[in-house]
Amino acid sequence: MNDEERIRAYMHGRSDVPVPDDLHWPTTGTVPRRRWSISSARAWGRLAVAGLVMAVLVVGVLSGLQMPTGPGRPTTPPTSGSTPSTSQPSEASTSFPSEVAGLPVISVAHAVDLLRSGKLDGQAVAVAGYYQEVNPSCPAPFGYIGPLQGWCRFDAFADTQAGAQLCQPEGSNGMSCHQPTGTYLAPFFMSDTSGNVWTWLTAGATGEPAALVLIGHAGDARQWQCTASTQSECANAFVVDRIAWAAGGDVPLAAPETGDQQSGKLITPKMTLAQAVAAAGFGDNVVAAAAFRAGDIATVDPRWNYAGDNILWLVRSLGQGGPSQGEETRPETVSLVDDATGRLIDSHSLKLAGDYQPARLWQMAIVHGLDCCATNDFAFYSVQSDDGTKVHEGMVSGSRSGENGSTTFGGSYGSGPPLVLPAGRYSITSWLATYDGGAMGTPRDECSTQVTLRPLDNVTLDADYPAGQACTFRPAPSPSPGS
Amino acid sequence: MAPREADAASVAATFEVLVRPWVDEMYRAAAAIVGEADARDVTQEALLDAWRGFDRFRDPERVRAWLHAIVANRSRKHLRARRSRPRIVPIPNWPEGSVEDGSTVLAERDRLDRAFELLPADQRLTLALHYALDLSVPQVAAALSVPEGTVKSRIHAGVERLRAVLAAEDTQ
Numbered sequence: 001m002n003d004e005e006r007i008r009a010y011m012h013g014r015s016d017v018p019v020p021d022d023l024h025w026p027t028t029g030t031v032p033r034r035r036w037s038i039s040s041a042r043a044w045g046r047l048a049v050a051g052l053v054m055a056v057l058v059v060g061v062l063s064g065l066q067m068p069t070g071p072g073r074p075t076t077p078p079t080s081g082s083t084p085s086t087s088q089p090s091e092a093s094t095s096f097p098s099e100v101a102g103l104p105v106i107s108v109a110h111a112v113d114l115l116r117s118g119k120l121d122g123q124a125v126a127v128a129g130y131y132q133e134v135n136p137s138c139p140a141p142f143g144y145i146g147p148l149q150g151w152c153r154f155d156a157f158a159d160t161q162a163g164a165q166l167c168q169p170e171g172s173n174g175m176s177c178h179q180p181t182g183t184y185l186a187p188f189f190m191s192d193t194s195g196n197v198w199t200w201l202t203a204g205a206t207g208e209p210a211a212l213v214l215i216g217h218a219g220d221a222r223q224w225q226c227t228a229s230t231q232s233e234c235a236n237a238f239v240v241d242r243i244a245w246a247a248g249g250d251v252p253l254a255a256p257e258t259g260d261q262q263s264g265k266l267i268t269p270k271m272t273l274a275q276a277v278a279a280a281g282f283g284d285n286v287v288a289a290a291a292f293r294a295g296d297i298a299t300v301d302p303r304w305n306y307a308g309d310n311i312l313w314l315v316r317s318l319g320q321g322g323p324s325q326g327e328e329t330r331p332e333t334v335s336l337v338d339d340a341t342g343r344l345i346d347s348h349s350l351k352l353a354g355d356y357q358p359a360r361l362w363q364m365a366i367v368h369g370l371d372c373c374a375t376n377d378f379a380f381y382s383v384q385s386d387d388g389t390k391v392h393e394g395m396v397s398g399s400r401s402g403e404n405g406s407t408t409f410g411g412s413y414g415s416g417p418p419l420v421l422p423a424g425r426y427s428i429t430s431w432l433a434t435y436d437g438g439a440m441g442t443p444r445d446e447c448s449t450q451v452t453l454r455p456l457d458n459v460t461l462d463a464d465y466p467a468g469q470a471c472t473f474r475p476a477p478s479p480s481p482g483s
Numbered sequence: 484m485a486p487r488e489a490d491a492a493s494v495a496a497t498f499e500v501l502v503r504p505w506v507d508e509m510y511r512a513a514a515a516i517v518g519e520a521d522a523r524d525v526t527q528e529a530l531l532d533a534w535r536g537f538d539r540f541r542d543p544e545r546v547r548a549w550l551h552a553i554v555a556n557r558s559r560k561h562l563r564a565r566r567s568r569p570r571i572v573p574i575p576n577w578p579e580g581s582v583e584d585g586s587t588v589l590a591e592r593d594r595l596d597r598a599f600e601l602l603p604a605d606q607r608l609t610l611a612l613h614y615a616l617d618l619s620v621p622q623v624a625a626a627l628s629v630p631e632g633t634v635k636s637r638i639h640a641g642v643e644r645l646r647a648v649l650a651a652e653d654t655q
Contacts, residue, residue, distance in 0.1 A: 003646045010595045010645075011614035015515035019507045023527055026534035027495035401538075 094211040096128035100244040101287060102318065104328050105213055108159045109183045114329065115238060121219025122351020123329035124287060124318055126244060127185070130164040130209035131157045131197065134177055144398075144415040146226025147299070148188055148234035156180030157187050157214065157238075164209035185238045187214055190222075191258055192290045192300050192314060195243030195251050213245035215287050217332060221301050221352055224360065225417035228458060241288040241316055241332070255289055260309075261296045262395055263438030269311050269339045276313040279342030280335060285317040287332070291339060295394055301334055302420035303348065303356070305391035307382070311339035316350065359457035360418035363396050364410035364476060365430060369467025372402030376434045379409040379463065380443070383419060384427040391426075392419050395435065411462075411477070423455045430463035430471055447471040498537050501546045506530070508547075508616065509554050515615035516558040516607055518600075529557040551618070551626035555608045562604045591649070598648040606641035609634055 098105055103126035106114075111127040114120050133155030145151040154177065158164040163184060167177040180186075189197050200210040216238050226234035243251050255273040259266055269291035271279065277286050291313050292299075294306040300314055319331035335347035365379035378400075382393040396409040397416025410416060429448040434441035447470050451459060460476035509529055514522035532553050533540075540549060599607065605627075612623045613634070620638075624631045 003649050004642065006591075006649055007595075007610075007642055007645050008614045010592060010599075011515055011610060013592065014518070014599075015511040015611070015615035017511065017514045017519045017522065019510040020523060023506065023510075023523070023530065025499075026531045027498050 094130075095248075096211070096213060097245055097250070100126045100213050100250065101215060101242070102285070103215060103330060105245075106328055108157060108185055110328075111185060111238070112183050115185075115218050115236060118219075119329060120217055120238070121235075122217060122332060122349055123219075124215055124217050124241060124316075124332045125329045126213055126215050127157070128211075128213045128245075129157045129159050129185070130161045131155065131187070131201075131212050131214075132164040132166050132209035133197075133201070134166050144227065146230055146234050147190070147222045147417060148220060148237035148239065149226055149230055150186060153186075154179065155186055156184040156209075157212070158182060158184040158209075161209050187216060187238045187240045189240050190300070191256065191292075192288055192316075193240045193242065194253055194256060194288045194290070195246070196256070197243060200243075200246045210246060211248075212243055214240050215242045215244050216240040217350060219351060221303055221350075221420075222299075224302050224358060224420040225299075228360070228456070253286060253289070255291060258290050258292055260293045260438065261299060261397075262293075262435075265438055267291050267293065267311060269313065271313070271337075271339050271342065275342065276315065276337050276339070280313075280315060280337045280344045282315060282317045282335070285319075287316050287318055289313055289315040295392070297336065298392070298419065299417065302358070302417075304336065304346065305383075305419065305421060307390040307393040312345065313337040313339055357455035358420045358422055359453035359455065359459065361421055361426075361451070361453065362410070362415055362418045362458070362460040362476070363430075363463075364398075364408065364415065364460065365396050365432075365463040365465065365471070366411075366477075367407045367409070367432065367465040369405060370402075370407040370465075371404050372407040373400050376436050377407075377432055378435045379465075380431050380433055380440070381461075381463075382429045383421070384429075385421075386425045391421065396430075418458075421453055423453050423457075425450060425452045428461055428473070430461075430473070432465060432471075445470045447473065449473040494537070498534060501543055502530070502533055502550065505547055505550050509550055512551060512554045512611060512616055513558060515611035516555070517561050518596075521561060525554065525557050525561050528561075529554045532557055545625075548622065548625045551612060551616075551622075552628065555612070555627055558608060559604045562607070594648050595645060598645055602641055602644055606637045606644075609637040610641045610645075613638055 096105055103124060105126045105128045108127055108129040111120070111125055114125060133153065154166055156164045156166060158180065160182075163180065163182045166180060169176075197210070197212075200212065201207070218238055219235055220237060220239045222239075223231050223234035223237070242253065245251060253273065255269075255276075257266060269276070271291075273289055276289060276291075277283070290300075291311050294308040294310045294312050297304045297306055297312055297314060306312075313336065315335045315337060317333050317335070319333055332350035333347055334350050336345040337343070338345055361383070363381045365381075367377070367379065370377055379396040380394065381396055382390060384390050398410040399414025400407055400409045401411070401414060402408050427448060427450050429446060431443035431446035433443050445465055445468070447463060449461070451461065453459060462474055462476040463471040464474050465471040506526070510522055510526045513525040513529065517525050529550070533550060536553070540546075542549075599610075602610070608627060609623055612618045612626055613620070618626065620631050620634050624634045627634070
């Protein structure tokens, strides 16, 4: 044994000691001093606990359910047990329709094949299967989670009930859960999805999975709101346009309830869904439609960057194709209709153009001298393109965190989604203001800068506010969501 | 929008999920650095430090390096404080089945213990992480927040000191 080996053996000997099993676990005391909050309704929606709090956490871990320790989930379904088929699911107890909304209904396995081959990018498909989801008690994510990334969600849309059943009752109060197995989709029900999946999940996690037909697509534009490193995962997400069939019957198209993503107030459009569809002349081809504040449209389709509180309808409709042409997918078109006038503002293919290479602009602000997080003070940003058009104005999204004397809005700890902007030159302004009941107070401590964005840039702007003084822009502290 | 305070139970659950798997390694690292007699105190204090600093922790993928850094910092403080108080050196538990004569082995270990405890704290931390936990140079550098070159020089210096002990022993 040479000297280095002897030294290594000696050091191993020093560390090769029995570990006591009675170390005091520190979390039984008080929580860390720093306070934080998450202002994103979506994030809190995912953090919401549906009655499964520690029972699932404890029993789930014991029974093999891997509780999340970081972002991500299998949005690309596993290969094991895959049985590609063009037929409908073989579950004897459910008779799925053969066609919905002019689309042939296919199995989950077949949809998975189409997804993997890229044939669902911007294309609508109708898929029949069984859906189950478990909502465990979720920790706050450490860092940014894109809108099409899974965080602390366990769900499965599978061809069989058994394939989708994730939990079984165990004991008097607990349940035993496991990750989905076999071939499945992990569908994303978004703010623009027509139909509420909870309507059909009447028995919770231990009930029977719901038999559903979903119309959805992949290659959603929101993939650009994921980080560059997670974009491909987000691009493979199966995004639900509409729950088309459930509980043995067709589910009529309905506009989902939507909220102002800044104030949380319910959006109350002037037009009805039927009026919006009729005004724009989409007829029976509409698969989803929802009303949003103009300033929030970019959170659904980041190719549209608007500022303002006026209400717009975002409408997805099917193009030509379908069973009569022997096709199982159809291209989708997404359009904007002005709620005030019924005018069609713009439309484009749901499928991203091959040369679409925007930049990501992340925002954050650090305010010194501002105690976190009990006040109604917030940081705001506006972004103006070189031609003078205001393409964004709003609160710095994401969480606010900090302690006495310092508050961070956004940032790596809890950034909101980035602005996804075409390459170009932009003027950026940041300011502080109170925000109460949906009304912004008088801006203060404002500062501005200019930034040139190149294709695929990842830029994080950090507005730094010395106590009671105007802000200055500076390089974002590392790690930032854009780094 | 109604910002909400974080759920304390969720924070604790996250801490549990992230940190619990590394407690044994934290303890072994502490034992390697400060010795078994003080490893419990250091680990306990390091866990408390981790919990207190958990709000500033950002990257769950770096939890291991983060905990190593905390153990290293706590060990450094411990070594500093220990200079002024009497030292208790435990009799080591040597594994059974050693082919060497036990007394020789114990003597070598005792000499190495004495030499190791005379090393500057930074060399001890570095050697412990590198040789006891088998961390790579980049991993040690990340845990101690020093350049890799510094890690290499500390390893070199520390090994030379211990090697001198072994050489003296071999000539006896």
